[in-house]
Amino acid sequence: xxxxxxxxxxxxxxxxxxxxxxxxxxxxxxxxxxxxxxxxxxxxxxxxxxxxxxxxxxxxxxxxxxxxxxxxxxxxxxxxxxxxxxxxxxxxxxxxxxxxxxxxxxxxxxxxxxxxxxxxxxxxxxxxxxxxxxxxxxxxxxxxxxxxxxxxxxxxxxxxxxxxxxxxxxxxxxxxxxxxxxxxxxxxxxxxxxxxxxxxxxxxxxxxxxxxxxxxxxxxxxxxxxxxxxxxxxxxxxxxxxxxxxxxxxxxxxxxxxxxxxxxxxxxxxxxxxxxxxxxxxxxxxxxxxxxxxxxxxxxxxxxxxxxxxxxxxxxxxxxxxxxxxxxxxxxxxxxxxxxxxxxxxxxxxxxxxxxxxxxxxxxxxxxxxxxxxxxxxxxxxxxxxxxxxxxxxxxxxxxxxxxxxxxxxxxxxxxxxxxxxxxxxxxxxxxxxxxxxxxxxxxxxxxxxxxxxxxxxxxxxxxxxxxxxxxxxxxxxxxxxxxxxxxxxxxxxxxxxxxxxxxxxxxxxxxxxxxxxxxxxxxxxxxxx
Amino acid sequence: xxxxxxxxxxxxxxxxxxxxxxxxxxxxxxxxxxxxxxxxxxxxxxxxxxxxxxxxxxxxxxxxxxxxxxxxxxxxxxxxxxxxxxxxxxxxxxxxxxxxxxxxxxxxxxxxxxxxxxxxxxxxxxxxxxxxxxxxxxxxxxxxxxxxxxxxxxxxxxxxxx
Numbered sequence: 001x002x003x004x005x006x007x008x009x010x011x012x013x014x015x016x017x018x019x020x021x022x023x024x025x026x027x028x029x030x031x032x033x034x035x036x037x038x039x040x041x042x043x044x045x046x047x048x049x050x051x052x053x054x055x056x057x058x059x060x061x062x063x064x065x066x067x068x069x070x071x072x073x074x075x076x077x078x079x080x081x082x083x084x085x086x087x088x089x090x091x092x093x094x095x096x097x098x099x100x101x102x103x104x105x106x107x108x109x110x111x112x113x114x115x116x117x118x119x120x121x122x123x124x125x126x127x128x129x130x131x132x133x134x135x136x137x138x139x140x141x142x143x144x145x146x147x148x149x150x151x152x153x154x155x156x157x158x159x160x161x162x163x164x165x166x167x168x169x170x171x172x173x174x175x176x177x178x179x180x181x182x183x184x185x186x187x188x189x190x191x192x193x194x195x196x197x198x199x200x201x202x203x204x205x206x207x208x209x210x211x212x213x214x215x216x217x218x219x220x221x222x223x224x225x226x227x228x229x230x231x232x233x234x235x236x237x238x239x240x241x242x243x244x245x246x247x248x249x250x251x252x253x254x255x256x257x258x259x260x261x262x263x264x265x266x267x268x269x270x271x272x273x274x275x276x277x278x279x280x281x282x283x284x285x286x287x288x289x290x291x292x293x294x295x296x297x298x299x300x301x302x303x304x305x306x307x308x309x310x311x312x313x314x315x316x317x318x319x320x321x322x323x324x325x326x327x328x329x330x331x332x333x334x335x336x337x338x339x340x341x342x343x344x345x346x347x348x349x350x351x352x353x354x355x356x357x358x359x360x361x362x363x364x365x366x367x368x369x370x371x372x373x374x375x376x377x378x379x380x381x382x383x384x385x386x387x388x389x390x391x392x393x394x395x396x397x398x399x400x401x402x403x404x405x406x407x408x409x410x411x412x413x414x415x416x417x418x419x420x421x422x423x424x425x426x427x428x429x430x431x432x433x434x435x436x437x438x439x440x441x442x443x444x445x446x447x448x449x450x451x452x453x454x455x456x457x458x459x460x461x462x463x464x465x466x467x468x469x470x471x472x473x474x475x476x477x478x479x480x481x482x483x484x485x486x487x488x489x490x491x492x493x494x495x496x497x498x499x500x501x502x503x504x505x506x507x508x509x510x511x512x513x514x515x516x517x518x519x520x521x522x523x524x525x526x527x528x529x530x
Numbered sequence: 531x532x533x534x535x536x537x538x539x540x541x542x543x544x545x546x547x548x549x550x551x552x553x554x555x556x557x558x559x560x561x562x563x564x565x566x567x568x569x570x571x572x573x574x575x576x577x578x579x580x581x582x583x584x585x586x587x588x589x590x591x592x593x594x595x596x597x598x599x600x601x602x603x604x605x606x607x608x609x610x611x612x613x614x615x616x617x618x619x620x621x622x623x624x625x626x627x628x629x630x631x632x633x634x635x636x637x638x639x640x641x642x643x644x645x646x647x648x649x650x651x652x653x654x655x656x657x658x659x660x661x662x663x664x665x666x667x668x669x670x671x672x673x674x675x676x677x678x679x680x681x682x683x684x685x686x687x688x689x690x691x692x
Contacts, residue, residue: 006617006622006623009613009617009622009623010617010623013610013613013614013623016606016610017607017610017611017614019606020602020603020604020606020607020610021603021607023599023600023602023603024600024603061622061623062622063622063623063624064622064623064624064625064626065621065622065625065627116603
């Protein structure tokens with residue numbers, strides 16, 4: 001088998017192998033460069049996978065040569081390659097940025113361990129996206145989560161440990177709920193392969209076991225992606241984690257969790273329309289959409305009153321997660337496209353904002369607003385990038401934020417969801433308020449008289465920051481790539497039909513399946529469900 | 531602990547059988563219940579028992595940080611390395627068929643090595659975590675007191691909201 005065919009495996013294995021190797025590199029700078037090279041290679045793999053997917057369509061990879069549904073299968077489809085590019089691209093930029101930032105914020109002897117954990121986290125996120133197996137997804141979810149808890153705890157503020165502990169408890173609850181949900185699905189279908197699950201679930205859809213499984217999956221994943229009201233872990237974790245970690249988490253971790261939500265609810269549970277049948281909270285709007293609206297409004301409103309800018313941006317992230325989930329909850333191609341486009345755009349804007357803030361923390365020592373008087377004049381290059389990303393966060397025309405909000409409002413109007421459209425606009429107005437607070441402090445006030453002069457952040461930090469800031473402008477004007485890929489992925493996911501599968505070739509298995517099919521509505525299965 | 535001769539003697543008596551049983555579980559894993567994870571845990575249990583009776587200082591003399599920390603990584607490397615080798619030999623990732631002249635021998639060898647990697651890492655991680663908890667251990671990953679310049683006055687005003 002030529003190496004090229006192994007790319008789906010290498011995508012995940014490369015950072016997995018690199019992580020323990022990092023532990024042996026005692027010199028912090030060496031570990032940094034090594035991790036950077038690895039994530040750049042992972043990005044190259046993701047790009048080549050995207051090219052293959054656009055050329056030949058979705059393809060699979062059988063781990064260890066064991067054919068699905070018995071073995072673990074990796075599936076790369078348009079949605080996967082889209083997210084893989086996003087995660088590896090952001091990881092590369094953040095790692096480039098991390099060098100000086102981590103040296104300043106993480107104790108010296110922990111730095112090699114920091115890069116080990118960072119690469120493990122990357123492994124987990126990539127594995128969650130690449131795998132086509134519901135249990136394998138849980139394993140990668142835990143790999144990324146466990147390393148994230150430790151990364152958050154490395155923040156220099158002692159409160160980082162409390163925040164990490166809270167994140168640990170809630171994150172573990174979320175993962176456990178996911179596992180219980182998958183366990184219940186397995187109980188009814190006897191399979192863990194996602195495509196195979198999608199094939200078999202319709203036969204047993206009306207059982208109570210499947211309903212309970214859907215409930216556990218929904219709550220578990222909502223915890224992981226920090227959907228209101230299950231978001232309590234997020235502000236603390238983002239505020240106290242080292243700056244590079246915050247930038248990475250804000251730009252990737254919650255995005256991958258949203259990806260998993262889409263994957264589970266629209267492919268695995270897609271044939272039984274589980275997402276559409278989640279309880280309706282307010283007449284035709286179902287509960288997820290309502291929660292998304294509350295997240296958008298409350299997140300933006302709370303952000304206005306935060307004195308710590310990292311916490312302010314964390315609350316703003318909660319609101320932005322609301323936008324993405326809102327788009328998905330409309331269950332239309334435009335809505336899904338809007339949600340997916342905002343995933344990428346938000347990754348770019350929040351990545352840039354947290355990076356800029358990290359550069360400020362490096363030079364000023366604090367992300368608190370009262371320390372930042374006149375910072376626009378003291379660190380003009382950093383703050384200009386911050387300003388661009390902040391305008392994108394509001395959704396000013398010409399930035400990527402505008403594109404996602406345009407699609408979101410269009411999708412809402414298409415289906416006559418007037419309240420949703422209004423909520424997007426009100427939340428954007430609230431964003432103007434909290435961004436203006438920062439702009440006023442940074443540009444309208446003069447630096448304190450006793451302020452010592454500060455230098456700009458080093459070039460390795462400014463370069464990725466500006467790449468992301470300019471990406472916000474570029475993807476605000478040129479939308480063929482983001483919107484095009486998102487539309488492909490949205491169309492693919494909403495019309496997902498599981499393939500035929502190998503089952504019909506095996507008479508014994510067919511008989512077995514018959515048993516499940518026939519018993520699904522019968523008394524035997526009902527008994528099993530109770 | 532000097533006076534508890536029953537505990538000390540029993541521990542000394544139990545340790546070899548526990549470790550032997552761990553090795554049995556490790557290497558019999560391909561044929562019966564068992565495997566690297568269980569074996570690693572059982573092997574670590576022997577060290578944990580030793581630590582409970584003889585204290586973390588003596589335990590660290592048996593399993594020093596410079597042994598346990600690299601082993602945490604080495605096991606994962608062995609596991610992932612086997613996968614890379616099968617790829618290099620023309621198979622899929624972790625497709626052991628290509629490891630030896632016949633697929634059967636290849637499968638034997640592959641699972642043996644992979645389970646060994648799992649066992650090493652599980653043992654090393656269990657011992658590291660336990661010793662870190664018991665001894666406030668200053669192993670490889672201990673934190674240094676870090677004074678920083680943050681004003682530290684973040685009141686977390688938002689915590690009550692939303």
